[in-house]
Amino acid sequence: MTRVLHRSTKMKFDVAVSGDGLNLTLADGRTVIDAAGGAAVACLGHGNRRIAEAMGRQAAKLAYVHTMFFSCEASEALADHLVGHEPGGLSHAFFVSSGSEAVEACLKLARQYFVEKGEPQRTHYIARRQSYHGNTFGALSVSGHPARRAVYEPLLMRGVSHVSPCFAFRYKPPAETSEQYVARLAAELEAEFQRIGPDKVIGFVAEPIVGATSGCVAAEPGYFKAVREVCDRHGALLILDEIMSGMGRSGTLHVWEQEGVTPDLQAVAKGLGAGYMPLGAMLVSRKVMAALDGGSGSFAHGHTFQAHSVACAAALEVQKIIAEQKLLDNVKRLGGVLGKALAARFGTHNHVANIRGRGLFQALEFVRGRNSLEPYDPSARFSERLKLKALELGLAIYPNGGTIDGRLGDHVIIAPPYNATDADIDRIVDRLGKAVDATAAELAAG
Numbered sequence: 001m002t003r004v005l006h007r008s009t010k011m012k013f014d015v016a017v018s019g020d021g022l023n024l025t026l027a028d029g030r031t032v033i034d035a036a037g038g039a040a041v042a043c044l045g046h047g048n049r050r051i052a053e054a055m056g057r058q059a060a061k062l063a064y065v066h067t068m069f070f071s072c073e074a075s076e077a078l079a080d081h082l083v084g085h086e087p088g089g090l091s092h093a094f095f096v097s098s099g100s101e102a103v104e105a106c107l108k109l110a111r112q113y114f115v116e117k118g119e120p121q122r123t124h125y126i127a128r129r130q131s132y133h134g135n136t137f138g139a140l141s142v143s144g145h146p147a148r149r150a151v152y153e154p155l156l157m158r159g160v161s162h163v164s165p166c167f168a169f170r171y172k173p174p175a176e177t178s179e180q181y182v183a184r185l186a187a188e189l190e191a192e193f194q195r196i197g198p199d200k201v202i203g204f205v206a207e208p209i210v211g212a213t214s215g216c217v218a219a220e221p222g223y224f225k226a227v228r229e230v231c232d233r234h235g236a237l238l239i240l241d242e243i244m245s246g247m248g249r250s251g252t253l254h255v256w257e258q259e260g261v262t263p264d265l266q267a268v269a270k271g272l273g274a275g276y277m278p279l280g281a282m283l284v285s286r287k288v289m290a291a292l293d294g295g296s297g298s299f300a301h302g303h304t305f306q307a308h309s310v311a312c313a314a315a316l317e318v319q320k321i322i323a324e325q326k327l328l329d330n331v332k333r334l335g336g337v338l339g340k341a342l343a344a345r346f347g348t349h350n351h352v353a354n355i356r357g358r359g360l361f362q363a364l365e366f367v368r369g370r371n372s373l374e375p376y377d378p379s380a381r382f383s384e385r386l387k388l389k390a391l392e393l394g395l396a397i398y399p400n401g402g403t404i405d406g407r408l409g410d411h412v413i414i415a416p417p418y419n420a421t422d423a424d425i426d427r428i429v430d431r432l433g434k435a436v437d438a439t440a441a442e443l444a445a446g
């Protein structure tokens with residue numbers, strides 16, 4: 001009997017005992033290809049000695065100090081590495097222990113920014129439907145994820161509203177051009193600012209590539225420039241959540257580099273520490289820092305474990321490896337290989353409606369039939385069945401339901417490590433193909 005409160009009390013979870021590169025070994029001796037790094041986390045694979053040794057060295061030298069009294073070498077070095085060159089005007093980093101905490105920090109500092117500036121009437125966040133920003137109350141309040149919100153709905157923050165996602169595959173009619181679609185979404189955001197009162201809005205929160213909720217949905221060209229303009233027009237902040245899509249997963253260190261905008265605040269996590277330690281960060285722009293520094297000078301927020309020495313040392317080693325080995329070049333190149341392999345295997349598959357994503361962050365969206373694009377009934381639990389079938393075949397992937405509107409639709413995310421090879425991609429796509437075929441056949445058989 002387990003004493004761990006697992007994610008499901010009904011399911012029995014296999015125990016993973018070791019990992020090496022792309023492979024996990026389970027307690028019963030089976031091996032599984034970890035094709036999504038958990039939830040797009042393990043971006044350098046498992047069992048990396050160099051990272052483990054860096055963590056060991058830091059733990060032996062100094063594991064922990066409280067940030068009310070001291071800074072530490074590892075957090076200083078990591079912050080220098082990430083924002084020492086002020087990419088896109090981001091000049092400071094606030095380190096936390098999860099993605100949700102990174103989003104909470106963004107929501108809080110965004111609010112404090114306006115208090116410091118003498119605009120305390122700004123109390124409203126605008127976010128998007130079909131989004132996920134975390135499970136703590138603030139982060140869940142801005143999330144547009146009906147299933148994860150459901151139990152807590154009556155308790156969520158009041159000052160939040162949601163506009164449409166930029167999800168062309170499902171929501172752009174064929175007669176509408178991409179430019180018209182972007183203009184329509186920008187007009188919707190503008191109308192939401194007007195409805196709330198433009199001087200009441202703190203900021204707009206969005207994932208530049210939507211991860212778990214819809215499956216690697218990148219915005220249409222020009223979308224982020226258009227929403228940046230709406231925010232600027234009303235003096236509101238642009239808060240980008242790159243927790244899943246960022247830190248190199250889409251081919252550039254930050255997704256906003258591909259969108260021609262820069263955020264005022266940015267949340268990162270998963271790929272930052274590659275899963276060797278729990279670590280997230282809020283990256284803060286010079287503009288927001290100047291208001292804080294010129295005002296109270298003290299961020300009214302903090303955690304006991306923030307800027308943890310061992311977590312920061314692990315992440316610094318991860319980031320050095322990515323830079324030294326030029327792994328983002330491999331993400332771009334191998335992303336092309338993955339895209340082609342998925343297109344070859346699923347491009348005409350009757351149950352695959354769409355193949356999408358960027359770099360090593362790609363997804364398949366499933367349907368009952370590709371002509372009708374009709375999703376499976378949620379009661380069929382396609383994505384859950386696919387997860388289990390793939391595990392049986394020795395493949396761990398990251399599937400989810402509710403792709404289209406929180407209830408309908410199924411997708412799976414494939415997010416291999418940045419140092420994966422062409423042969424790894426072949427093995428992943430081969431097993432995924434078998435798992436998809438078997439799941440669809442099982443459902444067809446009733």
Ligand SMILES: Cc1ncc(COP(=O)(O)O)c(C=O)c1O
Pocket residue numbers: 039098099100101103132133134135207211212241242243244245269
């Ligand atoms: C885009 C995004 N934001 C926030 C989070 C929350 O991060 P965490 O689970 O580390 O709290 C996630 C996690 O999946 C995410 O994908």
